[in-house]
Amino acid sequence: MAIFVALGSGSVVALLKRDQLFSCKYRVAFITVIPSRFSCTIGQWDSDEPVTRQELLKGIAGAHGLYCMLTDKIDEEILQAAGPNLKIISTLSVGFDHLSLDEIKKRGIRVGYTPDVLTAATAELTVALLLATSRRLMEAVEEVKNGGWSAWKPLWLCGFGLQESTVGIVGLGRIGLAIAERLKPFGVKRFLYTGRQPRPEPAAKVQAEYVPLNTLASQSDFIILSCSFTPDTQGMCNKDFFAKMKKTAILINSSRGAVVNQEDLYQALTTGQIAAAGMDVTVPEPLPTNHPLLSLKNCVVLPHIGSATYATRNAMSVLAANNLLAGLKGEPMPSELKM
Ligand code: NDP
Ligand code: DGY
Helix, strand or coil: EEEECCCCCCCCCCECCCEEEECCCCCHHHHHCCCCCCEEEEEEEECCCCHHHHHHHHHCCCCCCCEEEECCCCCCCHHHHCCCCCCEEECCCCCCCCCHHHHHHHHHEEEEEECCCCHHHHHHHHHHHHHHHHCCHHHHHHHHCCCCCCCCCCCCCCCCCCCEEEEECCCCCCCHHHHHHHHHHHHHCCCEEECCCCCCCHHHHCCCECHHHHHHHHHHEEEEEEECCCCCCCCCCCCHHHHHCCCCCCCCCCCHHHEEHHHHHHHHHHHCCCCCEEEEECCCCCCCCCCHHHHHEEEEEEECCCCHHHHHHHHHHHHHHHHHHHHHCCCCCECCCCC
């Protein structure tokens, strides 16, 4: 068996090498994961930066399994380069929009991913981003540092609170629900949600009402994007969407950058059509430092850190390793993507 690991040895990942386990920072966690007698050869990208396309094309040739992450676009070219041996792809992410599923399915390749283990961390970060944006924390810290803090003043750095608010969630999935559960104790009055169909079970947990996207846009004080990225959600938040939002409303995106049309967002933020935006995800990633959105005080941009806690990344890497190994052994994966 041959495996290509598209992550560097400095990353928080489980690595197999000639029957042995190597893991730089979290060795202990992985020892229970990797069966000691699993015989395989490993090709590995040796840097913490994403693997280059060229190295991925080279490394995957003839591999039976691939351990990859969301920066690795696994498309027809890569699958062709892999050849017929490739039967398992294990991604260190719950999002799978970087995988060409049609091509993968056509070749009978199974896919493992990492749902659930990152839900809490991502929901927590989304709440942090919402509060940082709505209560203007970045601006406030900057004012303290640059001498702009002259005195306590009645309206200085006022923002918008969650108490008595309406929160709209686009995609009441695992993460969407976890966000709503964390926001409820802040005194949110109403939760609205939208998706392809009503989801009565999670909705009941937070008394969320299913509404069309337009209603969610026009009635929410805070709109949170926690949907998957698909052709249907691509560019979903565009100028028509922003035109329907309240002028005092705030948009938070922790799904994928391309769900938002960033040019339209810039217009909406600079013309006062909406109050503010917080984005953990952008197009491209990284966002160039001279991007117009970064010049705005009412836009908080984070570098895709939703799942970035040590414990979560550790759990993700263990799950991704288990998925890979189970798949290679022809067993059911702990988290296999249904295609
Ligand atoms: P789930 O599959 O549980 O949830 C996805 C949600 O997207 C579902 O509720 C689904 O609702 C909704 N959805 C799909 N299509 C549409 C549509 N056309 N309109 C509105 N909603 C839609 O996944 P998770 O909650 O685990 O993860 C969600 C996403 O979050 C991931 O796909 C990933 O992109 C992103 N993510 C980002 C992270 C970060 O670091 N910022 C970390 C982890 C995940 P329905 O089926 O009812 O339409
Ligand atoms: C995912 O898993 O899809 C995130 O974007 C990173 O954890």
